[in-house]
Amino acid sequence: MHAKAKFSVTGSLRYLAIALYVLFALFPIYWLVKIAVTPDKLIYTEGTKFWPSAFTLDNFQSVLFLTDFLVYFKNSLIVSLGTAFFTTIVATAAGYAFSRFHFKGKAIVIAVMLITQMFPLLMIIAPIFKIMAGLHLLDTLTGLIIVYTAFNVPFATFLMQSFFDGIPKDLEEAAMIDGCSRFEALRKVIFPLTLPGLAATLGFIFTAAWSELLFALMLTNSNDKMTFPVGLKTFVSKFAVDWGQMMAAGTLALIPSCLFFILIQRFLVQGLTAGAVKG
Structure with a gap:
């Protein structure tokens, strides 16, 4: 039982480390998308909120059709x-x-x-x-x-x-x-x-x-x-x-x-x- 418990703890720590690494690697991409879908008037007023209070695709439309x-x-x-x-x-x-x-x-x-x-x-x-x-x-x-x-x-x-x-x-x-x-x-x-x-x-x-x-x-x-x-x-x-x-x-x-x-x-x-x- 002791060996199994030790193996379980080691495995859990390994998966936790992998999850943290994936989160660290993907966070910049998430932040990129988060700002892209945030209305312009909220980009500066919301500060560092991890989830925008409103969503918009206007930035994508402007990029594709106006630039x-x-x-x-x-x-x-x-x-x-x-x-x-x-x-x-x-x-x-x-x-x-x-x-x-x-x-x-x-x-x-x-x-x-x-x-x-x-x-x-x-x-x-x-x-x-x-x-x-x-x-x-x-x-x-x-x-x-x-x-x-x-x-x-x-x-x-x-x-x-x-x-x-x-x-x-x-x-x-x-x-x-x-x-x-x-x-x-x-x-x-x-x-x-x-x-x-x-x-x-x-x-x-x-x-x-x-x-x-x-x-x-x-x-x-x-x-x-x-x-x-x-x-x-x-x-x-x-x-x-x-x-x-x-x-x-x-x-x-x-x-x-x-x-x-x-x-x-x-x-x-x-x-x-x-x-x-x-x-």
């Missing part, structure tokens, strides 16, 4: 999806090469990629701006995709390399002995096992591009090319901040990330068991 939010939303979606797609392709190929092949200068290439992650972005924004201007890619979504891809490839490559390193080379060798080419072995055997890595890489790159502000602020200036983080500044005027609309826009901006992870979560599970050889 350029949908333009910013579309631009962010294009840039984030494009960045995630191209970065994952490059990182997958590079990660596989680093994991499976030994070539001259490999250590130098890896060191250079690591060094690129050590520089503060503020330190290199001016050269990037000049390069984009020379390529006539300022104030374009294509320029943002190229810059985001370049800066996310090193981390994504090391992430994919770690997944490839965790897959035994014997699986490829067995497939090649059975008549598969290296590409066929990669496609039929290795690729299904890397689905968790691909899903994790896609998710990380998508969210990183979706929330990036500095490059988007410096490399775009026209209203029809702004991404969502830059577009948020339109809710801040010289003398006031429209908190209701800003929070409503922030709430709507959560939807793509949530939907994206809902779509890829099954690959995170399936990839753990798919592609195994038959015993």
